[in-house]
Amino acid sequence: MKGHFVELVFKTLLFDQNDRIATVTINRPDKLNALNAQAKSELRELFTQLKTDDAISVVILTGAGEKAFVAGTDIKELTVLNSETGKDFSAKGQEVFDLIENLGKPVIAAVNGYALGGGCELALACHIRIASENAKFGQPEVNLGIIPGYGGTQRLARLIGRGRAMEMILSGNQIDAQEALRIGLVNKVVPQAELLATATSMAQLIASKGQVAIRMALKAVNMTQETTLSDGQKLEASLFGVCCESEDFKEGTSAFLEKRKPAFSQRSLDESSLRPSDKNK
Numbered sequence: 001m002k003g004h005f006v007e008l009v010f011k012t013l014l015f016d017q018n019d020r021i022a023t024v025t026i027n028r029p030d031k032l033n034a035l036n037a038q039a040k041s042e043l044r045e046l047f048t049q050l051k052t053d054d055a056i057s058v059v060i061l062t063g064a065g066e067k068a069f070v071a072g073t074d075i076k077e078l079t080v081l082n083s084e085t086g087k088d089f090s091a092k093g094q095e096v097f098d099l100i101e102n103l104g105k106p107v108i109a110a111v112n113g114y115a116l117g118g119g120c121e122l123a124l125a126c127h128i129r130i131a132s133e134n135a136k137f138g139q140p141e142v143n144l145g146i147i148p149g150y151g152g153t154q155r156l157a158r159l160i161g162r163g164r165a166m167e168m169i170l171s172g173n174q175i176d177a178q179e180a181l182r183i184g185l186v187n188k189v190v191p192q193a194e195l196l197a198t199a200t201s202m203a204q205l206i207a208s209k210g211q212v213a214i215r216m217a218l219k220a221v222n223m224t225q226e227t228t229l230s231d232g233q234k235l236e237a238s239l240f241g242v243c244c245e246s247e248d249f250k251e252g253t254s255a256f257l258e259k260r261k262p263a264f265s266q267r268s269l270d271e272s273s274l275r276p277s278d279k280n281k
Contacts, residue, residue: 070119
């Protein structure tokens, strides 16, 4: 699919495309961009289409306004949950965030203001996190008598370590952008006025690379959360081989030897070109 997003109409999201970079903005500023059922449904719809759009290489995800990236989930929707509906509520949110993490294209979170609860979990599902100086991060669910339900207990511990994740989750305390940078929760911190420009610059840099290599790198690094070192290295070797079959590999090595800038095709790898053993990894 190529560039069909003009046909989509969203109530909680804004979409913009500039060259090969898509910017998705959660647009509920009067609610501090809290994720309600409609926002999650629209995120699912949009990212499902982004996954198959060859015109898009990188996605920037942010929140409308300067106060919040996403300040959590819609609390009103939590008040009616019981054991069964709560499990389903959590699982459906996890499916959306898994879709983002496994998009096959880099997703950069441009975190402006509060990233709390589901908002912090949404940032964790992205591949790179850039925060404004006024950003605040937290998993305050214990203050409501629940735990993170959109993957926070798993992704946070994998990213910053079990001890620090335990402290954030058990205390419900917030941390500022500089502390988030210190513990590895975010990649960089910039002034609010420079946030989107910095994210766009990073996106442009990534989009300029060979997209087969980018996709294989995402697949390999994502797998570190799910496998042993030995199995991860086997996957790495397999994906390295896939890259060696690509036109981007030929162009990249030729350009290096000829001392010129590579002109990559900017095409992502068709799944049909993967060997069966690679598809399942």
